[in-house]
Amino acid sequence: MRISRRAVAVAAVLATVLPLSACGGSDDESSDASGAVKGEITFQTWNLQANFKDYFNGVIKDFEKEYPDTKVKWVDRPAEGYADKLSADAAGGTLPDVVNVSPDLVTPLAKAGLALDLDKDKTSSAFSKEYLPGAWKSHQIPGMEGTYGFPWYLNTGPTFYNKRLFSEAGLDPEKPPTTYDQLFEDGLKLAKQSDGKIATLAQVPTVEDFGRYGVQLMNKEGTGFAFNDAKGVEMLTNYKKMFDNKALDPQALTATPESAGTKFLTESVAMNPGSAFDLDNFKKNAPNLYKNIGITDQISSTGKVNMYVMGVMVNAKTKEKPAAVAFAHYVTDATRQMSFAKQVAIFPSTKGSLDDPYFTKEDGTDETRVRIAAAKSLKKAENYTPVLFSEQMKTELRNQVAKALQGKQSPQEALDQAVKACDRLLQQS
Template sequence: MPRTRGALAAAAVAALLLPLSACGSADSGGGSTDASGKVEGDITFQTWNLRANFKPYFEGVVADFEKKYPDTEVKWIDQPAEGYADKISADAAGGTLPDVVNVSPDLVAPLAKAGLALDLDKAAADYRKEYLDGAWASHRIPGMTGTYAFPWYLNTGPLFYNKTLFTEAGLDAGHPPTTYDDLFAQARKLAQKTHGKVATLANVPTIEDFGRYGVELMNKEGTAFAFNDPKGVELLTKYKELYDAKALDPQALTATPESSGKKFLTGAVAMNPGSALDLGNFKKQAPNLYKNIGITDQITSTGHVNMYVMGVMVNARTKHTAASVAFAHFVTDAQRQMSFAKQVAIFPSTAGSLDDPYFTEEDGTDETRVRVAAAKSLKNAVNYTPVLFSEQMKTALRNEVAKALQGKESPKAALDNAVKACDTLLAQQG
């Protein structure tokens, strides 16, 4: 369950679904927005690469639902991570989209635009209060009214840092940076002390980083991007200074989350974002690092950390709306989410669940320390990545950021060009 898998080829979904946007309202093709009828009928439920590790859990959920609603039958299907967006595209275009589908916000956007995602603000408004506000809002689409998936499991994580590298550079490992000014100052000092051999960061800024810095990413209508504002230029300028000082890893321009993680494991960089899932990897793959691991909060100018969110969407054209909505809610209700969260290092999106002792009480281990801190931060976390920000847009931004860091363009020109490219792609989405 990779943390960023929601970014898989969302552009492919949009490309295939655009012709469907003229097909009519969400309840065309035999579907209905009325979920108040009898819960009955045969439905299909599709998950995203979960069968291998969680087969007994999901078989239990299906059995419990069918016991509660004896006139239903749920067929559970699971798709591999590779090509998941393409599979959804093909099913949507071919009219074979399952009744209930595991999605991420970027995948639900084109489905909603094509009238294939049920508006839960209309069909399931009574359930809204059961979920965290930020989680419920994560499946809203700019320029559209409505919410198009139940929020499911969440994740976020701290910044990990290498205490040994901090200490060797004369930094106070007990007081890691808590603001951007601290981060940039300490990064430059660490690079200077190590003569450029150890960088602090391994990744160039992404749209999520601009959001955390307090940059206005889009206009409220969802019709244009805005991350080339003065604050956006300020952040990219600071990254350019880090890059020149070798405080940003020289391979950051082509880095992936996996390659950055490896650099952190080997001590080539001093800090790296992560989640509770990473602690087990540190313990197994880099025991010396694990013994000297520092854990601190995400740095943000907004007071809100970033939240990764998965959702469960109902096909607007299902023939069994009541059963599909009931099952999507059943999978994501507080009881089921709490049970799932105890099997894997994720967090429930249901209101009140994060107040459970499991998420509030430490036992002296790093694992519980990360879990408690993450749970606390998730209560008011937001998903900074705009749901309309496609893979092509991410590439356009990354390319322009690289030009700015290399000195080929000014930070202002780079972001102006990135916004122009992303606005063009946005217009093509329809």
């Protein structure tokens, strides 16, 4: 199975904060990974063995050839229950030496003293310059100093738009909105010109939208959420205006990514986020849409799009720290990431990799067209989903946003309630 942008997005928010009983590392426990790279380590991945067995076996073979005194045991866990498995291993003291994690999964492990602080370790901190700044930052946790995982593969996606619908509304089909202010303006025009029959979007705003709008999502200490500030209220107020004027689809309150995609496919909404795989779907199932398809960056008022991040964490209590750090870095270095990116639709997190012709040179195919656009935007992308923002928190935000759009409470009241609920969940974690 290929890894789509949507699959990575789902993976990145799979778990809430893990209920760990493990305690933090002691002060006399060395974080120094210098020394001979030797010994046997265990490497755990997340639902990758079925489709990439040969790739990972090759990486392990090459590593063991470069470091002949090492032995790497590879284990792969299914996506379902992965967070629970990590929790059980952490509590039982059986956490593997090197672990495939997303930023939200590494957070509770770091708090429990089980994730190696790469910034504190002299060997691994030297590797930080090899990665894109936004990617390296993704495994940093508000309220804690340090970086707790090597960034691995990234993903993002463009925004697709319907040029025909833009033209019929009197909008320039070659100049789609790129900021939220432009989106709100164009959306209202499009709805008015179509007598409310054509919406611009089919989904309500998420925490990533608030981030791309420029809203401060958390306080600097990482102890509470802050998206109920004036800028957050401003954004939700504009979304309500869109909703009231049918520029936001009436069914957006209950929409899923799949139902929103169907709305775009049937040309009842003008814009929708997607991935390279969507183009082939448009070509086969919606040829009229396909011939009028436009591709642009994600809407952002910060100049930076959202990235989804996967990482590799080193167990702080591993008995073979030099080997574990060396392997985690090996898996995520530029050579291995570039090789992996050519097998599956992901992007390297290493500096310079996105300048490779594979990500810059057109070959006339739709897949390459989208890949180039995404790679360009990733160079200065950010992971806007706070690492402390759980699935329960996403639900709380969505529910309060829906109440504001329906006029059951003001945007300020809705966001105040959302922040209150998210802060309560944060304190319970």
